[in-house]
Amino acid sequence: MSSDSPGFELPLRLFLAFRVLIDALHDELTHRGHPDVRPMHGYVFQAIGPDGTTAADLGRRLGISKQAAGKTIDTLERLGYVERDTDPGDARRKIVRLTDRGTDCLALSARIFEQLRAEWAQTLGEDRLRALEADLRSVTPAEPFLLDVPGWFGNS
Amino acid sequence: MSSDSPGFELPLRLFLAFRVLIDALHDELTHRGHPDVRPMHGYVFQAIGPDGTTAADLGRRLGISKQAAGKTIDTLERLGYVERDTDPGDARRKIVRLTDRGTDCLALSARIFEQLRAEWAQTLGEDRLRALEADLRSVTPAEPFLLDVPGWFGNS
């Protein structure tokens, strides 16, 4: 049936490849002291950045409401990955910053991703992998962020 | 910072490429009379298959509970894409089948995916695209389904 057509296979393989990487990352993170981080948290960490941000700004960057961003921050604060700090220059704002644990997790994720990429390079060959990355770059928008995954895929 | 490392870029590009295809598909589906189908519905249609299935079985195939599968079926039934039929051979079961509209949508999706793949082939070259598909196949599990996307990515 139609599910065997190459057109149907391509998006499926792209998603599965993404998922293989993310699952491997989080298996490894779990074994190295970060069992509670969820796939999207890594991208939240990157969106927060080294200088911190605010709930409203984080929501803008992630494409969700500031309230939803606030709830995510609540969760990460409870897990010890971020901390809120009052902005001395603007009494309305509360700066969200990565804690040491958050920074560690982000750096560890980077190392694990490098390792996973190295494994792919061994399987595919470095040239093929570089070609794959170049091809993906040429069919995707340059602008990175905006991971509103939950909801986007959802049922109705 | 670390977000520029190739290890970080690879999963992001894979996801963006997936998303580019899915968004293009649903833009086109919207313009061709199917504005209400959501990204995951296409995979539900494929999981239902030409012979139909039951709510419990659909849940098993999609990796969600039978109750969640039942709610998805409710939605698709309301939209006119599937219909429930009592199984003459087993009074407990209700067979879920694609309606003509559901079958049309699935066939249309296949045509649109083929068209999108053709566009990529024009951008990348047919050989490069075939290489990309082959490489993705060699880093992903052979077994296809199990799209429990919503939830899997989620916050906590």
Next chain:
DNA sequence: CCATTTCGACAACCATGTTGTCGAGTTTAA
């Protein structure tokens, strides 16, 4: 100085998943 904007908090709501329970029907095995 006052109008507008922006921030974070709170409440209400909705969508979509989860378990648990249940009665009805089927299957299996003593």
Next chain:
DNA sequence: TTAAACTCGACAACATGGTTGTCGAAATGG
């Protein structure tokens, strides 16, 4: 053949994570 075990779909209760709307406090700009 009958009783136990299983499976199906439905219903209820709940958790999560998103949404909008409102609000007071603080900043900003005419």
